Amino acid sequence: MHPDGTPCPCGSRGCLQTYASLEAILGGDPVPAGTTPDATATARADAGDPATLAALDTAGTALGIALSGMLNILDIDTVLLGGSFALLSSWLTANVRTQIDRRVHTAAWAPITVRPALLGPDAAVIGAALTSIDQIRQRPAAWLVDEPLDVVPKP
Ligand SMILES: [Zn+2]
Structure with a gap:
């Protein structure tokens, strides 16, 4: 995403996961006992936590940019947000959609569907x-x- 971006656990810098992983969305905060990272992120977003909402905004934009590159190469007509992204799709989809509409060369003529995967996490x-x-x-x-x-x- 950004060659000089945030250091990533893989050893590189600015990878998608530094913007769109659950760890990034939670801002490095520990997950309370008895819950899961995706449930914690969803609860914080439902409660309107500004830091979580800002992180989800960034995550959706980063996902949309990354997906746009793949969609331009692979000519796929549907994107399913799976796993934790399915649970968080209410906060991610608008920015994913915006980036796809802006960056996928054929999006104006062949709209791309973006929706949560039915089986979720x-x-x-x-x-x-x-x-x-x-x-x-x-x-x-x-x-x-x-x-x-x-x-x-x-x-
Ligand atoms: Zn990485």
């Missing part, structure tokens, strides 16, 4: 569970004799 876990269930469905006898499932699909 649990999408990866649900996908892993469905993969295992599908393997059992395809080879029920192997499951009955206690053979290990192929968790990682074979190439």
Whole structure:
């Protein structure tokens, strides 16, 4: 995003995650016990916390800029905000939309849909569970004799 930007945990500087990760949105504040980072960010945004709202404003703009570059290369017509971004989409989507409309060369003729992913932050876990269930469905006898499932699909 910015070659001379904020140092990133990856060792580089100014990466998208320095602007659009939950850590960036929470401003480095610790997450209270008994809750999760995405629930904390959502609660702070719902309460109108100015620092969280400003961070979400920045995150949405950064996401929109990063996505615009990908959309110009890949010609995709729909963006799903998944994971924590699905929970925070109410505060992110307007800035994502603004950047896409401004930066994607074909957006005026081929509008790009931006919406939260339906499965929200649990999408990866649900996908892993469905993969295992599908393997059992395809080879029920192997499951009955206690053979290990192929968790990682074979190439
Ligand atoms: Zn990085």
